[in-house]
Amino acid sequence: MIIRHTLAITAAVIALATVTGCAVTRGQESVGAYVDDTAITTAVKARFIDNKIVDAVSISVETLNGVVMLSGFAKSSAEKSSAEAVTWKVNGVKGVKNEIAIRP
Secondary structure (H helix, E strand, O other): OHHHHHHHHHHHHHHHHHHOOOOOOOOOOOHHHHHHHHHHHHHHHHHHHHOOOOOOOOEEEEEEOOEEEEEEEEOOHHHHHHHHHHHHOOOOOOEEEEEEEEOO
16 A cells, blocks of 8 residues: 555656646747847837837837837837837847837
């Protein structure tokens, strides 16, 4: 009885150790890529805050595999293009999708 109980616990521990964890499947980012993307997003938002033309509150920033997507609203085309230009200056940015709508 004790041997069965010990074997059951051992099997459960091995199963849990093998099954749990951060597994990356096809179509998902690795942990390193996720960290890089988070750093890029943070850097872009920080530069928006420092920029006097760009309203950081009105523009959303998302990053996936180094490609930054900008969305939200700008007051002018100058603000929209400035947001894109600022984004390109951040290290690690591989591309920019500017989906900002202009709303006066």
